[in-house]
Amino acid sequence: MILHITDEKFYIAPRDSGTKELLVIDRNSTELTLEGTVNLPNFVKSICGIMGIIRLVGGPYLIVIMKKVKVGEIDSQTIWKVEETEMIPYKRSTGHLTEDQIQDNKIYESMTKLVLDLPGYYFSTTYDLTHSLARLHNTSPEFLSMSLHERADQRFVWNGHLLRELANQPELHRFTLPVMLGYVGIHSAAINGRSFDYILMSRRSCFRAGVRYYMRGVDSEGHAANYVETEQIVQYEGNKSSFVQTRGSVPMFWSQRPNLKYKPKPLLSNTQKQLDGFQRHFDSQIVNYGKQVIINLLDHKGAEDKLEKAFARYVYETGNNSLKYEAFDFHYECRYFMLRRDGFCIRQQEGVFRTNCIDCLDRTNVVQSLLARRSLQHQLEKFGVLNPGQNVHDQVHFEYIFKNTWADNADYLAVHYSGTGALKTDFTRTGKRTKWGLLKDGYNSSIRYYKNNFSDGFRQDAIDLFLGNYIVEEGEGYIAPSPLQKQKEAKFIALPVIALVAISMCIICLLIPAAEFYQQAMYVLFWAAATMVTLAIIYANGVEFVDRPKLTQAKVKSD
Numbered sequence: 001m002i003l004h005i006t007d008e009k010f011y012i013a014p015r016d017s018g019t020k021e022l023l024v025i026d027r028n029s030t031e032l033t034l035e036g037t038v039n040l041p042n043f044v045k046s047i048c049g050i051m052g053i054i055r056l057v058g059g060p061y062l063i064v065i066m067k068k069v070k071v072g073e074i075d076s077q078t079i080w081k082v083e084e085t086e087m088i089p090y091k092r093s094t095g096h097l098t099e100d101q102i103q104d105n106k107i108y109e110s111m112t113k114l115v116l117d118l119p120g121y122y123f124s125t126t127y128d129l130t131h132s133l134a135r136l137h138n139t140s141p142e143f144l145s146m147s148l149h150e151r152a153d154q155r156f157v158w159n160g161h162l163l164r165e166l167a168n169q170p171e172l173h174r175f176t177l178p179v180m181l182g183y184v185g186i187h188s189a190a191i192n193g194r195s196f197d198y199i200l201m202s203r204r205s206c207f208r209a210g211v212r213y214y215m216r217g218v219d220s221e222g223h224a225a226n227y228v229e230t231e232q233i234v235q236y237e238g239n240k241s242s243f244v245q246t247r248g249s250v251p252m253f254w255s256q257r258p259n260l261k262y263k264p265k266p267l268l269s270n271t272q273k274q275l276d277g278f279q280r281h282f283d284s285q286i287v288n289y290g291k292q293v294i295i296n297l298l299d300h301k302g303a304e305d306k307l308e309k310a311f312a313r314y315v316y317e318t319g320n321n322s323l324k325y326e327a328f329d330f331h332y333e334c335r336y337f338m339l340r341r342d343g344f345c346i347r348q349q350e351g352v353f354r355t356n357c358i359d360c361l362d363r364t365n366v367v368q369s370l371l372a373r374r375s376l377q378h379q380l381e382k383f384g385v386l387n388p389g390q391n392v393h394d395q396v397h398f399e400y401i402f403k404n405t406w407a408d409n410a411d412y413l414a415v416h417y418s419g420t421g422a423l424k425t426d427f428t429r430t431g432k433r434t435k436w437g438l439l440k441d442g443y444n445s446s447i448r449y450y451k452n453n454f455s456d457g458f459r460q461d462a463i464d465l466f467l468g469n470y471i472v473e474e475g476e477g478y479i480a481p482s483p484l485q486k487q488k489e490a491k492f493i494a495l496p497v498i499a500l501v502a503i504s505m506c507i508i509c510l511l512i513p514a515a516e517f518y519q520q521a522m523y524v525l526f527w528a529a530a531t532m533v534t535l536a537i538i539y540a541n542g543v544e545f546v547d548r549p550k551l552t553q554a555k556v557k558s559d
Contacts, residue, residue, distance in 0.1 A: 003045040027090040049177040052162020057105040059091040072186025082121035101477040104484045111462035120412045123179045130156040133242040134337040149176035156203040161468030183412040185405040189398045194385045199233035200405050211456045212418045217254040222280025224248030226360045232372045236383045238341030243375040245353050247360045251281040258453045259543040278314045291322040291351035297363045362423040365410035419451035420444040457547035470551040483550045502531040
């Protein structure tokens with residue numbers, strides 16, 4: 001597309017010669033209309049698509065995709081990865097804002113850019129990335145004739161809130177571009193001289209989305225935190241096969257808020273009806289995917305044991321025959337989907353594995369990759385790519401592709417939820433734990449600890465703002481109060497300062513010699529004691545010192 005910018009309007013013109021109408025956005029009235037060819041201004045930008053419109057304190061912003069890179073093709077249709085976006089304000093100045101509003105607007109801008117800069121946004125102008133191959137096959141011609149945005153699975157449309165103004169006008173639907181957050185890897189491979197495409201696609205849900213310790217369990221509608229649908233696709237000589245798995249937080253009402261401890265204790269809610277949320281989640285799972293094989297990777301000891309036992313108990317109490325919690329026959333329980341080149345369906349996938357650990361990241365990815373390899377063995381045997389008696393894990397070149405694709409998938413999903421790449425990817429990439437992998441895990445664990453305690457409140461706010469879970473009201477910070485202006489009590493600012501001063505004085509006393517050793521020792525002991533007492537107070541009240549979401553709290557209060 002071409003974006004033409006004037007002081008009064010944005011003109012967005014498709015590049016294809018068959019389209020004569022332009023999308024026109026009035027920067028003053030914010031009205032969206034279609035117009036015929038007009039004399040367009042010289043100031044132009046070449047854009048790859050419209051991400052949407054977001055309203056902040058300073059007014060609306062048009063968000064456009066500036067750069068894209070081709071990932072590959074699925075069913076001969078190009079899949080793109082978003083490389084760069086830009087926010088363009090409707091207003092040409094901030095003269096209509098107070099100083100406090102200007103500061104708030106800068107914070108909201110930085111929140112929006114933080115989410116836009118996440119790795120793993122994908123789109124296609126012709127292929128529906130939000131649906132699996134099986135869902136696309138099992139639909140009506142009427143469904144397939146709808147625009148991509150109309151027929152998209154809204155669970156996986158991450159710019160759904162940003163597109164709402166365009167979506168409200170049917171004549172503008174051809175300008176709406178659903179964008180998915182997750183991972184897409186498309187690789188060409190060959191075994192026994194037979195070439196095929198190996199594709200791995202993970203779709204992150206925008207329901208109950210957020211960061212590691214601030215988004216756990218399920219909500220009242222049964223949406224699970226950190227929910228991801230992962231599809232493995234094989235394309236061979238026009239034939240296609242797919243295997244779908246899901247992951248998601250333990251589907252109960254529970255929390256694990258950061259409090260400066262390395263692993264905060266998970267807490268089950270005593271005020272909400274646990275079985276209701278549990279059943280709603282699995283009712284949705286069964287409607288979408290069929291029967292469920294639950295793979296629960298929670299520890300059977302320590303802090304996770306209580307969650308594990310409650311999970312097992314609720315599976316039993318539901319009495320649902322479509323849920324299986326323990327031993328299973330892989331080939332019988334969860335078949336894969338296979339489509340012949342003439343469109344005839346050879347077999348349907350009649351259920352999914354639903355895997356979880358405490359975070360649904362590292363352990364979960366290792367197990368999902370093992371299940372995927374088992375399915376891939378059957379898929380390649382059925383296509384005739386593998387000869388009788390051959391094992392896919394013995395194919396050295398392809399095994400390298402397979403392992404690294406799954407490790408990349410793990411890193412992308414982990415960055416979204418925890419702020420760092422995944423742990424244990426050395427095992428996924430090489431099949432064994434390595435010293436370098438252990439060192440990398442230690443580094444990532446340290447970064448996770450810092451982010452979880454001191455920056456995840458901001459990240460959670462950014463996601464809530466982007467997805468429309470919090471909407472900036474007109475006049476916020478002037479007519480209406482701003483949630484961003486709430487300050488912490490003085491003691492929560494003073495104590496860390498005291499701790500830093502005490503540590504500094506302790507070091508100074510050690511480095512600068514005193515007249516007498518006894519005098520120096522007393523100084524050191526005094527400041528060391530002051531340090532320990534201050535740190536003990538901070539640690540005991542850890543939940544007050546971590547970075548907490550401000551927008552989520554404001555939304556709860558207003559609700």
